[in-house]
């Protein structure tokens with residue numbers, strides 16, 4: 257019974273930013289658990305590469321070009337696909353570190369547009385179909401930076417965007433729970449993806465990340481993906497509005 261509840265056989269899932277990094281790992285995890293997966297990304301070349309990578313592991317996934325900041329496009333894709341069972345709102349950007357007093361309007365708006373607006377456009381567009389079907393699970397990818405401020409990293413725009421994603425998760429969860437749609441989030445620590453490529457692996461910042469983490473390492477995309485797949489499954493049926501922190505103990509210190 258318990259293993260059965262983890263299975264996603266027959267479910268239809270869409271992962272935004274699914275062509276690389278954590279999103280691609282989520283696509284693989286959901287496919288392995290039996291879902292039919294579509295990876296949606298703004299980067300069409302990366303979509304093809306992601307599909308090829310999953311194909312080589314035996315998983316056929318659909319790919320669709322979609323920039324999450326384009327609300328009209330998001331709505332068109334959602335209306336094309338109809339009621340999917342699982343939406344993973346993973347697309348997100350960080351940009352280089354900038355002291356708050358130097359953050360340009362364009363920088364601030366760009367990060368908020370992808371991380372917060374994009375999450376809302378997708379939740380709203382796909383959520384409408386889930387609500388009509390009376391079922392569905394949405395998993396947002398937040399961040400431990402939505403809870404804490406990494407010292408001494410100047411990333412006000414990123415931290416604010418992820419805190420907002422956490423609160424949006426709770427708001428949608430409360431509104432949609434009576435209508436059968438669950439909304440949760442995962443809040444990861446530093447994960448080994450290109451998003452963190454601005455940090456030199458031999459440099460001081462990288463060392464600080466490692467030293468600040470009780471587990472003494474970065475996380476891997478698969479370690480986030482397994483939590484996302486769990487939250488999307490019936491095994492998490494009692495969970496909605498939860499922000500699952502996966503930080504290797506970072507926030508313990």
Ligand code: NAD
Pocket residue numbers: 272273274275276277278279296297298299302322323324325346347348349350370374397398399400443444445446447448449450451452
């Ligand atoms: P990544 O840069 O490796 O991959 C991001 C993917 O999203 C890429 O395929 C990119 O093309 C796509 N994307 C970016 N903007 C998009 C848009 N507007 N529309 C559609 N697709 C878009 O990033 P990642 O490290 O895998 O991060 C994925 C998510 O995890 C993000 O929300 C990020 O904030 C969050 N996160 C990452 C870390 C980390 O340390 N890497 C930690 C906590 C949370």
